[in-house]
Amino acid sequence: MSSGTIDIDEFENADDDGFEERNDTERIVLFLDENDDRAWKAATIADRLGLDPDAVSAILSRLKQRGLVRHKRPYWAIADDEERLRAAYRLHRYHETANERYGEERLEELRTDETERVQ
Numbered sequence: 001m002s003s004g005t006i007d008i009d010e011f012e013n014a015d016d017d018g019f020e021e022r023n024d025t026e027r028i029v030l031f032l033d034e035n036d037d038r039a040w041k042a043a044t045i046a047d048r049l050g051l052d053p054d055a056v057s058a059i060l061s062r063l064k065q066r067g068l069v070r071h072k073r074p075y076w077a078i079a080d081d082e083e084r085l086r087a088a089y090r091l092h093r094y095h096e097t098a099n100e101r102y103g104e105e106r107l108e109e110l111r112t113d114e115t116e117r118v119q
Contacts, residue, residue, distance in 0.1 A: 024049075024051055024055060024056075024059060025059050025062075025063070027049050027051070028045060028049065028051075028056060028059055028060065028063070029063065029068065029069075029078070029085075031045060031048065031049060032045075032069060032076065032077060032078035033078050033085070036077070036078050038077070039070075039072070039075035039076060039077040040075060040076055040077070041074050041075060041076070042056045042057045042060055042074070042076060043056075045060075045076065060076050064076075066088065067079055067081065067084055068084065068085060068088055
């Protein structure tokens with residue numbers, strides 16, 4: 001859950017739309033990335049972000065399948081493959097932009113060689 005404040009450097013360096021509401025998956029990835037010096041239990045991540053522990057566990061499992069997080073029971077950490085994380089973020093933003101512009105039902109029509117490469 002947000003404390004209602006952020007670091008002034010984060011504020012100064014953010015894009016104009018940098019503080020739009022993030023979905024739970026984004027929040028978890030950002031949390032792990034910002035705290036990449038530690039590994040976390042799913043319940044602790046859920047508590048820190050104000051999310052349902054079962055939902056966090058499910059999201060972490062999906063992220064692990066995609067190679068975006070590491071897991072050594074019971075701890076989770078962000079993946080150490082920065083290029084893979086960047087590629088996943090680019091693909092995520094591409095889909096968000098396409099969804100906003102064309103609607104969810106047309107996303108399959110918008111597949112390009114670049115999205116295939118990033119996936």
